Amino acid sequence: MTLYSRVRPLAFALPPETAHDLGKRALRAAQSTRPTRWALRRAYRYDHPALEVDLLGHQFPNPVGVAAGFDKNAEVTHALEALGFGFAEIGTVTPYPQVGNERPRLFRLREDEGMINRMGFNGQGMERVKARLETDGVPDVPLGVNVGKMNTSSEEEAIEDYRRVFDRLSPFADYVVVNVSCPNTPDSFDESSPEHLRAVFETLEAENDRDLPLLVKIGPDAPADSVRELVDVVVDLELDGIVATNTSTSREGLDSPERDEWGGLSGKPIEDRSTEVVRTIAEHTDGNLPIVGVGGVDSAGSAYAKIRAGASLVQLYTGFVYGGPATASRINRGLVTLLERDGFRSVEEAVGADLE
Ligand SMILES: Cc1cc2nc3c(=O)[nH]c(=O)nc-3n(C[C@H](O)[C@H](O)[C@H](O)COP(=O)(O)O)c2cc1C
Numbered sequence: 618m619t620l621y622s623r624v625r626p627l628a629f630a631l632p633p634e635t636a637h638d639l640g641k642r643a644l645r646a647a648q649s650t651r652p653t654r655w656a657l658r659r660a661y662r663y664d665h666p667a668l669e670v671d672l673l674g675h676q677f678p679n680p681v682g683v684a685a686g687f688d689k690n691a692e693v694t695h696a697l698e699a700l701g702f703g704f705a706e707i708g709t710v711t712p713y714p715q716v717g718n719e720r721p722r723l724f725r726l727r728e729d730e731g732m733i734n735r736m737g738f739n740g741q742g743m744e745r746v747k748a749r750l751e752t753d754g755v756p757d758v759p760l761g762v763n764v765g766k767m768n769t770s771s772e773e774e775a776i777e778d779y780r781r782v783f784d785r786l787s788p789f790a791d792y793v794v795v796n797v798s799c800p801n802t803p804d805s806f807d808e809s810s811p812e813h814l815r816a817v818f819e820t821l822e823a824e825n826d827r828d829l830p831l832l833v834k835i836g837p838d839a840p841a842d843s844v845r846e847l848v849d850v851v852v853d854l855e856l857d858g859i860v861a862t863n864t865s866t867s868r869e870g871l872d873s874p875e876r877d878e879w880g881g882l883s884g885k886p887i888e889d890r891s892t893e894v895v896r897t898i899a900e901h902t903d904g905n906l907p908i909v910g911v912g913g914v915d916s917a918g919s920a921y922a923k924i925r926a927g928a929s930l931v932q933l934y935t936g937f938v939y940g941g942p943a944t945a946s947r948i949n950r951g952l953v954t955l956l957e958r959d960g961f962r963s964v965e966e967a968v969g970a971d972l973e
Contacts, residue, residue: 621941633723633732637938641688644696657699663946665953667963668703672907672929673792673830673857675759679703679949680964681920684911684932685763685796685834686734690741691749698756701945705756706932707746708763709796712781714742715767718801722880725938726873730915731887732935734864735801735880738765743785750789759791763834765799772806772813780820793821793829798836798863800881809835811850818854830857830907837862837890837912844897851906858907859898860932862891865912884935888913892926896972899927904969915940917951924952924964925971 628636647653668679682704683697691707698705717739724733740746764786766778779795787793795817797808807813814833821831833856835847851859864881871886891912898908910928914920915936923931937944952964961967 619941619943621943625941629725629727632721633725634720637723641693644693648693648696648699654695654699657696657942661942661946662699662701663949665949667953667956667961668949670703670929670964673759675791677703677759677930679945680924680928680930680952681914681945681948682706682761682909682930682932683937684934685709685761685794686736687934687937689739691746691753694756694760695753698758700942701949702758703945703949704759704761704791704930706761706763706794708761708794709738709740709765709799710743710746710762710782710786711738711740711765711767712743712778713767714745715740724875724878724880726871726875726882726884726886728872729876729884729886730935730939731871731873731882731884732938733875733878733880733882735878738768738799738802743782747785747789750786755789760789761792761794761832762786762790763794763796765796768802775806775808775813776816776820779817780824783821784824787825787827787829790829792832792857794832794834794860795821796834796863798834800836800838800864800866801879809847814850815854818856832856832858832860832907832909834860834863835894837865837887837894838867839894841893841897844894845901848898848901848906852902858909860909860911861894861898861928862887862912865890883912884939885913885915888919888922892923895923895928896926899969899972904972914948915944917948917955920948920952921955921967922971924967925969927969927972929965929968 718737764782766775910923911932914933
């Protein structure tokens with residue numbers, strides 16, 4: 618029995634957001650001194666040469682990262698590295714602090730191994746995040762920064778929001794993601810229209826002196842044809858990759874009593890749908906566009922399915938909540954076994970193995 622399997626019933630007896638905040642506090646305490654950070658690393662971190670991924674101009678020690686939303690304000694990046702994640706994505710960071718939606722706004726769907734959230738871009742804003750990154754320093758694994766807009770911003774203001782967050786936080790970033798796919802913020806305009814994407818990315822590119830990789834994060838709910846159209850825009854704009862996917866508005870096949878809460882669905886119930894989006898992108902680009910696969914990853918098998926469908930890296934949030942601190946090392950160890958079983962020398966060799 619692992620420690621987390623004993624702690625989890627206690628944590629799950631608390632409201633989800635309270636448990637999340639407590640978990641983050643514990644991680645922040647653990648990363649705050651050298652000996653505790655070292656102890657975490659010794660207990661959890663797992664490295665293996667077959668797991669290394671060279672992508673977006675960086676060396677990722679393994680392909681398993683933490684998805685945006687878990688560490689919105691860059692409070693626990695060092696603890697996440699010590700727990701064995703190969704990279705972390707902070708944010709979504711907005712220009713100013715934002716309270717988000719009213720609580721409760723995060724729900725566990727235990728029977729479905731999922732969650733529904735309607736956080737609504739709550740966060741401390743870019744200045745606090747910048748100050749923290751300056752004080753704490755960046756982790757030793759690649760750091761993604763997910764940039765967002767204020768909920769009240771018009772289409773034009775949104776472009777300026779992205780530009781400002783990019784300007785403040787890009788010095789700390791190894792890649793930047795523009796999140797145009799949050800299903801629980803008010804949308805007064807179409808954030809993924811080609812015109813809007815062009816305006817956003819041309820603005821960011823004009824500020825991008827360090828030539829940082831720019832990616833866009835898309836949702837899981839669009840039909841394959843729309844995904845392909847969006848990919849054409851991404852290729853046309855010469856973006857560096859796609860993060861697929863965000864949470865879903867679908868409620869198909871759920872058993873949990875909380876299934877009727879509004880917001881974005883994550884975890885096991887969206888796994889296959891997200892993998893399909895990864896596959897659609899990879900097929901449409903002949904595997905030439907870097908893809909970060911996210912949605913329902915909670916095991917070596919689910920990470921491997923995304924990799925074989927065309928993802929070079931994967932991320933998780935819900936699987937980490939259900940799986941606890943050993944999640945990254947468990948997935949990474951399992952991945953090495955699966956690669957060996959199938960005769961691949963590395964993760965990189967397995968990317969897209971299932972494509973025709
Ligand atoms: C509580 C919660 C908050 C999230 N916040 C963000 C966010 O701020 N920005 C973002 O791009 N994605 C956010 N996400 C989406 C995740 O990054 C991820 O795309 C999605 O949850 C699917 O992955 P999972 O099934 O591993 O959770 C959030 C997800 C959850 C559960």
